[in-house]
Amino acid sequence: MGARCSRVLAESNPARYGFLWRWFDEIYALLDLLLQRHYLSRTSASFSENFYSLKRIPLDGGSGLWRLASHGLPRTQHWRSLLVIIAVPYVKVKLDRLFARLREEDDYAIHLPESSWKRLYKAFLAAYPFVNMGWEGWFLIYRLLYIFGRTQSHSPLLRAAGVRLGNLTPADLQGIEQSSSSVSVPSSSESVVGKLTSFLGKAVGGVAMSLSTGVSVGVFFLQFLEWWYSSENQETIKSLSSLPTPPPPVHFDRLTDKTLPRLKTMCPLCNKIRTNDTALATSGYVFCYRCAYSYVKRHQRCPVTGYPSELQHLVKLYSPEA
Template sequence: MAVLQTGAFRGAGVISQQEHTLPSIFDIWAQQSLADSVKPAFKHVIKFIGLWYPKETKSVNKWFDELYLGFSLFLDTYYFKNYGGSFSENFYGMKRINPKTSQTPIGKDRLKSLFFISVWPYLRGKLDELQAKLSEVAEARRTSIAKFFLKYYPYFKTLLGAAAILFQIAYIFNYSAIPTPFLWLSNSKLIKLTPEDLLKFESIPLHLQDAGLLTKLWRFLVSIPSVFGRLFTYGLFFVQFLEFFYASDAAKELTTSHQRSQPPVHPLMKLSEPEVLTMEIDKCPLCFRRRINDTVLSVSGYVFCYTCIDSYVRREGLCPITYLPATPDQLIRLYKNNNSNNSD
C-alpha cells in the first residue's frame, strides 16, 4: 500500500505491482514524432544533395522508400536486440516488454513489433499513393477492385485514427497501460528504462549516458527532425484552419463588415462621371494623357491606358469612375485598325 501511495503519477505513468514505470503521454508523443520525422528529414537531405549531384541521386530518389525501409529494419533490429526497443523509443529512455511475462519481445512478438514500426509505415505510404493515383483516373475506367479500394480505404484510415485516439485517451486517464493499438497488436507495452537496465547493456547509447557536451550535442542533432516535424505539423494545421475559416460564412461576413465605407480617391484628382464624359475622347481618365494600349473596364464601360487601369484595379479592386467592384480579369484590350482603304 505504501508503494502505491508514493507512486508518482506522470501523465499516464504509474508504478505497477511489478514496479514498472510507464512513460508519460508526452514521452509517447515525442517518440512518435521522432519516428515519423526521421524519414522526411533524410528525404530533404537527399533532395538538397541532388541540387549538385542530380544524376547520382536519381536512383536514390526513385527507390528512396525501399532503401529507407531496409535502413529502418536494420536500425530497429539492432536496437531491439541490444536495448529492447526501437531507436526512437530507446532515445527517449523506453523499452518494450511483454505485458504478461515482463520480458523484452523475442521471436514472433519482436517480428510483429518490427512490422508495425518499419513495414507498416512503408505499406501505408504506398496505399496512400495508390489512392491518389486511382482518384485521378476517370470513374468509368476504374476496375471493380479500384472502386472497392477507393470506397473503403478512407474508412479504414479513419478507423485506425479513431482507435489511436481512444487508446491514448485511455492511457492518459490511466485506464490502459498501452498507448497505441499497434503496441496492443504487437503484444507489447512501453516502460521506462531503469538504472539496472543500463547496467545490463553491453554499451550504453550516447544519449543515455551522463550529461556532457558530446551527449548534449548528439541529443540536439537527433532531436532536430522531431522538432521540425512537429513545427511542420502545426504549420499544416494552421494553414488548414485558415482555409476552413476563409471558406466559411463567418469570414464572408467579416470581410463585408470591413469593406471601405468610402471608395478611394485618385491621387491626382477626383473626376466625376460628367467630367470624364466631357474629356477628349482619346484621353485616359487616370493619367489625363493620350491613351496607350486602349483598355476598357467591362463593369463600367470606361476606357483607360492598359498600364493605368491594370495597376489601379489590382491595387484598389474598383472602377475609378463608378466605384463598381472590378478585377484584372474584367479588363478588355481594344485594338485599332490603322489601315484605311481609300477609294477614288
C-alpha cells in the same frame, strides 16, 4: 527533412538523384530498419522510445521485469516490434498515396465500360475511407482503454508486438552505458563471417549513436526552419524589416490636372491625337512614338512622372483594329 532533401536533390539533377525521390519510401524504410534493429537489440526500445527513456517489456509473464533493457527483447517480440515499426507504417503510407492518386484520376478520367478491374477499382475507392476511419478508431479505443486502466498498451501495434512500455530503471541505464562503452575483441578462432558481422554491428552501432545525438539537434533546427519560413512569421518579419514607402517624385508633386490631356487618345507631350501608340514601361503612360522617343532620349525620364527611363522601356502598342 529527408523527404525535402531528396526532393531538392531530385529537382536539381533529375538524371543523377531522381531515384532518391522515386524510391524514397523504400530507402527510408531500409535505413529505419537498421536503426530500429540496433536500438531494439541494445535498449529494448525503438529510437523514439529510447529518446524518452522508455523500454519495451514483454507481456507474456514477468520475465520482462527482471530482464535488463541492454539484453534486448526476446526473439519473438523483437521481430514483431520490427514488423509493426517498419512494415505497418510503410504499407499505410503506400495505401494512402494510392487512394489519393486513384481518387484524383477518377475525378478527371474518362469512364470506360465496366470491367472486373474497374469494379475492384471502385470498391477500393469506396471502402478505403471506412477502413481508414476504422483504423483510426481502433487506436482511439485503445488510448481510451489505456487511460482507464483496462489495457497495458496504449496502442494496438504494441499489443500485436506482445509488449508494453515502461520506464528505464537505473540498472537499465547503467547496463546500456556499459554495453555502449564495451568493445569486444574477436578471437583468432572466429570465422571471417563472424568478424565481418562484428564489424558491421559496431559500424551500425556507431552510426546509430551518432544519429541519437545529432537527430535531437536536427529536429530542433527543422522546427526552427519551419517556424522561420511559416507564413505568419514571414508576415511579421516583413512588417518589421520592410523599408518605408518612398515618397512620390518631385516632378509628380508639381503635376496638375492641366498637364495631362482630357482625352485618353491624346498624347501628353504634343496634346494631339496619338500616332503610333507607344507606352513607357516605367510609368505606364502612352505617348506618340516620336514624342516619347525624343523626350526619353534627351531627358532619360518619364515626361509625366519623372521616373528614370531608357529607350528600351518604350513598348509599341498594337490596337485591335491594326
